[in-house]
Each structure stands twice: as structure tokens, then as C-alpha cells.
Amino acid sequence: MDMEEWEQRHKEAFYDAKEALPYLDGMFVAYNSNIDAIRHLDEEALTKLIGFFDEAEIQERVAVYPREIADPLDFIARLLIAMREGKAAEVPTYTEEIHTWLKEHLGFDYARMGGQAGIISNLLARLDLKKVVAYIPWLSAEQAEYFEDNGNILHPKVENGEVVLKPPSEAFNPGMGSKVNWIFEFSKDLKVSCAGSTFKVPRDNRLIISSRPKWIRLDMDRAIYDQLETIFPVDGAMLSGYQMIKEEYEDGSTYKDYVEHSVEVINKLKSLNPDLRIHVELTSIQNRVIRKAILTEIVARHVHSLGLDTVEVANALNVLGYEELSYSVIRKGENGIMSLYQGAVQLMKDLKLERVHVHSLGFYICILAKGHPLTLKEHRDALLFSSVLAASRALHGKIEDLNEAETGLDVPVSAQGLEDLETFKLYCTGRKLCSPDEFEYGYIYGSDHDAILIPSKVVDRPKATVGIGDTISAGAFAAMLARMKQIKSGK
Numbered sequence: 001m002d003m004e005e006w007e008q009r010h011k012e013a014f015y016d017a018k019e020a021l022p023y024l025d026g027m028f029v030a031y032n033s034n035i036d037a038i039r040h041l042d043e044e045a046l047t048k049l050i051g052f053f054d055e056a057e058i059q060e061r062v063a064v065y066p067r068e069i070a071d072p073l074d075f076i077a078r079l080l081i082a083m084r085e086g087k088a089a090e091v092p093t094y095t096e097e098i099h100t101w102l103k104e105h106l107g108f109d110y111a112r113m114g115g116q117a118g119i120i121s122n123l124l125a126r127l128d129l130k131k132v133v134a135y136i137p138w139l140s141a142e143q144a145e146y147f148e149d150n151g152n153i154l155h156p157k158v159e160n161g162e163v164v165l166k167p168p169s170e171a172f173n174p175g176m177g178s179k180v181n182w183i184f185e186f187s188k189d190l191k192v193s194c195a196g197s198t199f200k201v202p203r204d205n206r207l208i209i210s211s212r213p214k215w216i217r218l219d220m221d222r223a224i225y226d227q228l229e230t231i232f233p234v235d236g237a238m239l240s241g242y243q244m245i246k247e248e249y250e251d252g253s254t255y256k257d258y259v260e261h262s263v264e265v266i267n268k269l270k271s272l273n274p275d276l277r278i279h280v281e282l283t284s285i286q287n288r289v290i291r292k293a294i295l296t297e298i299v300a301r302h303v304h305s306l307g308l309d310t311v312e313v314a315n316a317l318n319v320l321g322y323e324e325l326s327y328s329v330i331r332k333g334e335n336g337i338m339s340l341y342q343g344a345v346q347l348m349k350d351l352k353l354e355r356v357h358v359h360s361l362g363f364y365i366c367i368l369a370k371g372h373p374l375t376l377k378e379h380r381d382a383l384l385f386s387s388v389l390a391a392s393r394a395l396h397g398k399i400e401d402l403n404e405a406e407t408g409l410d411v412p413v414s415a416q417g418l419e420d421l422e423t424f425k426l427y428c429t430g431r432k433l434c435s436p437d438e439f440e441y442g443y444i445y446g447s448d449h450d451a452i453l454i455p456s457k458v459v460d461r462p463k464a465t466v467g468i469g470d471t472i473s474a475g476a477f478a479a480m481l482a483r484m485k486q487i488k489s490g491k
């Protein structure tokens with residue numbers, strides 16, 4: 001694969017997407033947003049943090065591998081695990097204490113929009129979409145301040161029983177508290193010493209402490225559900241946040257009730273626009289019961305498109321019963337990309353999806369069901385567009401507008417990403433999945449699926465990494481839908 005060729009393809013794709021985006025009438029985005037309290041950890045801060053604990057106790061807690069943060073020891077243990085493994089992780093906490101402890105013992109550098117739906121709403125608004133309808137069941141006054149205010153983000157609000165669309169700053173629930181997550185970002189090569197062992201962080205990464213206040217319900221207000229037609233016209237829906245669902249609630253309800261409501265919302269959206277396409281963006285979900293329910297009860301058969309990173313592919317395969325394949329994706333050995341590809345194909349088949357878009361550092365894979373509209377080139381262009389957005393977000397820590405996003409074109413395509421794809425070429429041509437020429441274009445024609453592979457742009461020292469995956473998925477999904485609308489309009 002020729003680097004210069006891919007740089008040129010990124011350029012053409014960016015300008016084509018910019019031309020197509022105005023054809024979109026709008027996008028519906030729900031459910032989760034929060035305030036991300038972001039803290040970059042350098043050696044000094046880490047040493048200070050570890051100093052608050054008995055190192056032997058840390059080591060013991062690391063061995064427990066806590067699935068939620070109940071006290072500061074759980075936190076430091078999961079932090080060291082994330083640093084050592086280099087795997088993106090999100091761990092829930094159900095107590096306010098850890099927030100207080102972190103504020104008192106560490107503090108954060110800056111706060112900004114968090115949550116897949118929050119990040120995606122702001123990104124789409126910055127891409128100048130005509131309309132972004134955001135729906136956050138727990139929209140507080142403080143949270144509303146984190147939405148872009150360039151006028152194209154609207155939020156449903158019930159006024160005297162009638163649902164109207166208002167800017168988030170006029171649609172919040174006055175009594176609602178705010179959901180604050182802590183994000184610990186740490187850079188490649190950070191040296192970590194604890195309890196006699198020393199290691200270096202293998203890649204830029206982050207740990208998310210996801211706060212789960214008691215009042216959180218992943219559900220849609222009944223009046224808004226009943227008058228859902230008020231959000232239209234929209235061409236697509238990007239849904240996420242299902243990880244908020246708990247197995248059991250104090251009132252006796254269980255996750256099954258919230259899964260059922262989530263499917264009702266999806267079915268109603270589709271009934272209001274049969275052409276509507278629905279994308280679900282995943283995150284790491286610690287609870288395996290909930291992870292499996294999201295995949296097999298909400299995503300499977302109801303949703304068209306799924307966005308996820310490599311760790312989430314492995315975690316999904318694991319709960320779907322493909323332990324071996326899951327392990328080989330995580331192990332990232334020389335067969336890593338093959339297992340990732342096979343795993344993504346398996347997800348498309350098992351979950352009856354049209355599209356599975358996997359983002360990895362340095363390349364993206366998009367699996368497509370046969371008969372999916374658009375040519376492989378048009379799907380490839382959507383991915384290339386999102387690669388430019390990712391570069392711009394990694395460079396600046398945000399996307400101001402399409403002009404700033406264009407600076408992403410100056411970021412080089414990842415040489416490592418190209419190399420990873422080259423190792424995959426032999427597998428594909430060997431199995432007659434594509435000719436060597438087709439591979440050079442990044443096109444794969446399987447017997448029961450097609451696929452796109454692109455090397456992506458990678459920023460050497462990113463400002464922050466959290467939210468880049470959400471940006472990639474949203475940029476590609478929006479560009480794909482925009483191209484479909486542009487063709488429909490006769491262009």
C-alpha cells in the first residue's frame with residue numbers, strides 16, 4: 001500500500017464528504033452524556049498518588065481485579081492495571097466518595113463534554129449538520145453548558161404536555177444533578193514503579209471512572225416517546241449509553257425492562273422513517289450480563305451499524321462464546337489483525353448487522369453485509385473522512401469546525417498502520433478475498449460480506465485521546481448517510 005496514494009485518497013474523501021454533509025436533514029443522538037474531569041498523569045503525579053497507599057495492599061487489590069470502584073484502593077489498582085495492559089478501560093463507581101477523594105487528593109486539569117452521545121452531538125454540530133437532536137434523560141443545567149451553542153443542537157422538552165425542541169440551555173431539568181466522570185490520560189513510556197515492580201506504559205491510553213448515580217435511568221421520557229415524531233426529519237440515529245443499565249433496581253425492575261424500552265424506542269424511530277439507519281456506539285462494559293444483553297437483545301436484529309474499538313471487539317466476542325478468537329484479538333500477536341477481521345465478520349453475522357466499523361490505532365476495518373447501499377469506494381471515503389477528523393481531534397483536543405478539521409490532512413497516515421495492513425494482505429489474497437490490486441484500494445469481497453480496510457492518520461503526541469473513537473464512528477456514519485442522501489437527490 002502506497003503512502004502517497006492514501007494521503008491523496010484522504011484529501012479527496014474529505015472534500016467529497018464536506019460537499020455531501022449538507023444533504024443531511026438531521027441526526028438523532030441519545031442517551032449518555034456526562035462531564036469528563038480530565039487529568040493527565042505524569043510520573044510526579046503518579047508517585048504522589050501511589051504514596052497515599054501501602055504498596056503491598058495495592059498489589060493485593062490488583063490481583064482482585066475489581067470490576068467496580070468502591071474505594072480508593074480499587075481506583076489505584078485499576079489505574080495500574082490499565083497502565084500495564086495498555087488497554088482502554090472504563091470502570092463504574094456507584095459511590096460519590098471516590099469523586100470527593102479524587103478532588104481532595106488529585107484534582108483535574110480541565111472539564112469537558114463526555115459521554116458518547118454528548119461527544120457525538122457536539123461533533124455533528126461542529127460539522128454544520130442542519131439539525132442534531134440530542135436526547136439526554138439526565139440533562140442538568142450544568143451539563144447543558146457543555147453542548148455547542150451554534151444553534152443546530154436541539155433537545156426535546158415537555159411543555160404543558162406538548163413536546164417541543166429547544167437548545168439544551170433551555171431544555172434542561174432544573175432539579176437534575178450532574179454526572180461527572182474522571183478520565184486519567186497517560187502517555188506511552190510513562191515509568192510506573194509499585195511494590196518492587198517497574199514497567200513502562202506501552203501506549204497512550206486512558207482509564208475512565210464512570211460515575212453511576214442512583215438516579216440514572218437509561219430510558220426515554222414517556223411523553224417524548226409518545227410524540228417522537230417531533231424530532232423528525234432525521235436521516236439517522238446514533239445511540240449509546242446502554243452500559244448505564246443495571247441488572248436490578250430498588251423498585252424491583254430489572255435490566256430486562258430497560259432493554260425492552262430501548263428496543264421500543266428503536267422500533268418507533270424506524271416506524272417514523274423506514275429509511276432511517278441506526279448506529280450503536282459501544283464502550284467497555286464491565287458487567288458481562290449487561291454486555292451480552294446489549295449485544296443480543298438491543299443491537300442484534302434491530303440496529304444497522306455498530307462502532308467499537310479493538311478491546312470492545314474482543315469483549316463482545318467473549319460474551320458471544322468465541323473465547324479463543326476473543327483472546328487472539330486481545331493478544332495482538334502477528335495474527336492480531338486477522339483475528340480482529342474475523343471477529344468483526346462474526347459480529348456482523350451473529351448480530352445481523354449491515355455494518356461493523358472497528359477503529360484501531362493506525363487502521364480502521366469496516367465489514368459490510370452484502371447488498372449494503374453505496375459502493376466500497378463510497379464507504380471507504382466515509383472512513384477516510386473520519387480519519388481526518390480523528391487526526392484533528394488528536395491534534396487540537398477538539399473539532400472547532402470543518403476548516404479546523406481540515407488541518408487533520410497535514411497529519412501523516414500511520415506507517416505502522418500501513419505495515420499492519422500489509423501483514424494482512426497475504427491472508428486476504430491467499431484466501432482469494434481479493435486480488436492484490438483490490439487490496440491496494442482497501443476493498444475486500446468476501447463470499448457473505450464485503451469489507452474496507454484503510455490506514456489511518458495518527459498524531460504522535462495527542463492532546464487527549466478520550467472521545468476520538470466516538471469522533472471516528474460519528475464522522476464515518478454521518479458521511480455515509482450524507483452520501484446516500486446526495487445520491488438520492490440525483491447528485
Ligand SMILES: Nc1ncnc2c1ncn2[C@@H]1O[C@H](COP(=O)(O)OP(=O)(O)O)[C@@H](O)[C@H]1O
Nearest residue numbers: 309359360361394458459462466467468469470
Ligand atoms: N494519537 C492518535 N491519533 C489519531 N487517532 C488516535 C490516536 N489515539 C487514538 N486514536 C484513535 O482513537 C481510537 C480510540 O477509540 P476508543 O477507545 O473507542 O475511544 P473513545 O471511546 O474514548 O472515543 C483508537 O482506536 C484510534 O483509532
Ligand SMILES: O=P(O)(O)OC[C@H]1O[C@](O)(CO)[C@@H](O)[C@@H]1O
Nearest residue numbers: 032036114115116181210211467
Ligand atoms: O459510560 P459513561 O459513564 O456514559 O461514560 C462514557 C465515557 O466514554 C466516553 O464517552 C468516551 O467514549 C467518555 O467521554 C465518557 O466518560
Ligand SMILES: [Mg+2]
Nearest residue numbers: 282283469470
Ligand atoms: Mg469508544
